Amino acid sequence: MNEMTKISRAQRPYSPAAAKFIARKPQLFINNEWVDSSHGATIEVEDPSSGKIIGQVVDASDRDVDRAVAAARAAFDDGRWSGLAPMARERIMHRLADLLEANADEFAEIEAIDNGKPKGMAAAVDIPGAISQLRFMAGWASKVAGETTAPYTMPAGTVFSYTLKEPVGVCAQIVPWNFPLLMAALKISPALAAGCTLVLKPAEQTSLTALRLADLIVEAGFPAGVFNVITGNGHTAGDRMVKHPDVDKVAFTGSTEIGKLINKNATDTLKHVTLELGGKSPVVVMPDVDVASTAPGVAGAIFFNAGQVCVAGSRLYAHRSVFDQVLEGMAATAPFWAPRPSLDPEAHMGAIISKEQHDKVMGYIAAGKRDGASVAMGGDAPSSEGGYYVNPTILVDVNPQMSVVREEIFGPVVVAQRFDDLDEVAKSANDTAYGLGAGIWTKNVATMHKLASKIKAGTVWGNCHAVIDTALPFGGYKQSGIGHEQGRLGIEAYLETKTVIIQL
Ligand code: ADP
Numbered sequence: 073m074n075e076m077t078k079i080s081r082a083q084r085p086y087s088p089a090a091a092k093f094i095a096r097k098p099q100l101f102i103n104n105e106w107v108d109s110s111h112g113a114t115i116e117v118e119d120p121s122s123g124k125i126i127g128q129v130v131d132a133s134d135r136d137v138d139r140a141v142a143a144a145r146a147a148f149d150d151g152r153w154s155g156l157a158p159m160a161r162e163r164i165m166h167r168l169a170d171l172l173e174a175n176a177d178e179f180a181e182i183e184a185i186d187n188g189k190p191k192g193m194a195a196a197v198d199i200p201g202a203i204s205q206l207r208f209m210a211g212w213a214s215k216v217a218g219e220t221t222a223p224y225t226m227p228a229g230t231v232f233s234y235t236l237k238e239p240v241g242v243c244a245q246i247v248p249w250n251f252p253l254l255m256a257a258l259k260i261s262p263a264l265a266a267g268c269t270l271v272l273k274p275a276e277q278t279s280l281t282a283l284r285l286a287d288l289i290v291e292a293g294f295p296a297g298v299f300n301v302i303t304g305n306g307h308t309a310g311d312r313m314v315k316h317p318d319v320d321k322v323a324f325t326g327s328t329e330i331g332k333l334i335n336k337n338a339t340d341t342l343k344h345v346t347l348e349l350g351g352k353s354p355v356v357v358m359p360d361v362d363v364a365s366t367a368p369g370v371a372g373a374i375f376f377n378a379g380q381v382c383v384a385g386s387r388l389y390a391h392r393s394v395f396d397q398v399l400e401g402m403a404a405t406a407p408f409w410a411p412r413p414s415l416d417p418e419a420h421m422g423a424i425i426s427k428e429q430h431d432k433v434m435g436y437i438a439a440g441k442r443d444g445a446s447v448a449m450g451g452d453a454p455s456s457e458g459g460y461y462v463n464p465t466i467l468v469d470v471n472p473q474m475s476v477v478r479e480e481i482f483g484p485v486v487v488a489q490r491f492d493d494l495d496e497v498a499k500s501a502n503d504t505a506y507g508l509g510a511g512i513w514t515k516n517v518a519t520m521h522k523l524a525s526k527i528k529a530g531t532v533w534g535n536c537h538a539v540i541d542t543a544l545p546f547g548g549y550k551q552s553g554i555g556h557e558q559g560r561l562g563i564e565a566y567l568e569t570k571t572v573i574i575q576l
Contacts, residue, residue, distance in 0.1 A: 081456035083122040084415035090181045093284060094127045100136055100303065101286035103143040104296035110135040115276050115303065120188030120423040121413035123458035129279045132304035137271070137312040140300040144242045144269040145318045147297030154239050154267030156295075158214035165210035165264055168292040169203045175288070176200075179281055183253055184414035186280040188423035188460070189377055191415055201540065202257035205558075208542040209261035212563040216266065223576065233573040239267035240344055240566050241320030244313035246306070246334070247282075248326045249275035249425050250380040250482075256282050258557050259323050260299065266566035268321070271300045273310055275326075277425055279303040306330065314338050321566070324348070325382070328480075328506070328551050335554070346555030346565050348382065349548055350480040351508030354501035355385035355537065356491075356523060358514035359393045366513045366535075367401020373511055373537035375409040375464045378421050379484040380429075382552075383509030383531065383538050386481060388466075388488040389497050395490045402466060403449045409484070411454060411461040423459045424483060430460035433483030440467050440476035440487070448488065472503055480506070494519065498526040507549025511537045530556075 086094070098114050099106040113131040118124065130136070147153060153161065172179065176199045183198055184191035218235035225231075245259035252274055263270045274282035286301045302309055306326075314322050314337045321344040324334050328349040338345050355373050357366060373385030390398045412419035424430040430453070437451055450465035465485040470477050477487050491497040501510060501523075510529040514520050524532045530547045533539060540546070540558075547556035555565050 079410055079412055081413055081459055083413040087181055089178050098128045098130045100130050101301040102140045104290050119185050120425050121459045129303040132302045132309040134312045137302055137309050140271045140302050141316050141318050143297040143300055144271050148242050148269040152295040153269060153298045162210045162213040164293045165206055168288055169206040171288040171292055172203050182280050182284055186278045188414050188425055190419035190422045198251055198254045201254045204542045205257040205261040209265040213265040230576045232576055236570040237567045238570055240568055242318060243268050243270040243321045243323060244319045245270050245272045246310050246324045247274055249278040252278040253281035255325050262562045262566045266563055268566050269298045271302055271313060273302045276305050317341050347553045349553045351382045351506045351552050352387055352480050352504045353383050353385050353509040354387045354389060355511035356497050357390040357398055358519055359391040360515050361513050363394055363397045363401055367398050368405050371402040371405040374486040375421055375484050378424055380482050385511050385537050386486055388486050389491050389500055392490045392492055399448055406449060406464055409464040423461050427460055433462050433481055436476055436481045440474060443474045445470045502528050505551045508552035
């Protein structure tokens, strides 16, 4: 811990390119143009590493949203995008990925400044992840196909039938602040590949990389109106998007609470809805593991991105025989995860997104202690010059009724519990309203498969955590979501299926 107190938490200077971009006039991207809002309202952009206000973005009005939706509607209805040859759509998407690659360093810096995550993490995970989403989905543009059945004869004549896969239409895409560009890419990539048009709304805390991405849209060659960006608050701009009669589909990633609200609000116009929501993902450590390699993995499962990950391994179940060693091994990683400003090259964990979220995380730790939990590591906020830091934290002596065990904290806090046998731990792992991810650490293949089938979660990791394969679907069981992103199911979520039956 002494190591941690010596760390300077003063944010480092921004590069000239990032500083210039951040200082830009607040505008919206509609119809391939930068336009002023219909009113003067703005949202402050804060650097969570320093707590300083560094810029402004538009707080979009209803009229701004209507304008963006109208642009997307017109672009969809005249087929300027869906009517392009699939390979042409694919090429434009790859061009966008190329441009992102060419500007990766600037994107990583802007993401780090805006979100508080280490620039090195953004450069290693967020930006390449976004590029992978674009490239993977680009390929689907030319591979989407329907089915045909053999013609057959009825008394009235011969019938020939087939299905057409058609883009769903205008998509409202609303993303959270934890992986701003990556979440945006997860949304826009299948929509664009399918031939949809869209209005993207980044989270009010982290709008910068979505706006920077818009700069590349024209250069990549997208026709006007296909991709539009609205910045603004959820309960105003986001709400307008969800209820808008000219929007055909809503895709949302965020909290379960807002996901439920969005699902309700989209009902009046019966929009297609996909939701990727919260989690309280269990991580199970079996007695046969090599503790030396498992403990850092289990620590990474919760401390990566300061625990602000929907699949964060926030409930640790370690077998009684290895529990103490696993915790010791995790505690040894504390200096590695010591929070630092996002532009510190040595940072592996950055700041929490906002004061509000910082206070919420500290509030959970306090509630855990009040309920009888003990702090095995961290449990406090380190000294800093502004900024919102929380030390990586392990809570023990917890029970299943405590809020720290039941609720999504969305911070670097893991609750650790002991177990004795497989059925018991499967039951504990499933004792949650969520079902997004789960981790299993064992060398025993049979145990791995048995547990993987027992745990009710959309993704189960074995001896790793939060690894993403763009070719495979990602989605939640129970209150963690509806529908899937990525893989074949990811593109399907942006397609209508039309059956055509013709009497020849
Ligand atoms: P978090 O709790 O992680 O901040 P939220 O679920 O509140 O996440 O927000 C995720 C995204 O949803 C953000 O882009 C936010 O602006 C948007 N949002 C919040 N409330 C609404 C709403 N009522 N309708 C539409 N979008 C919303």
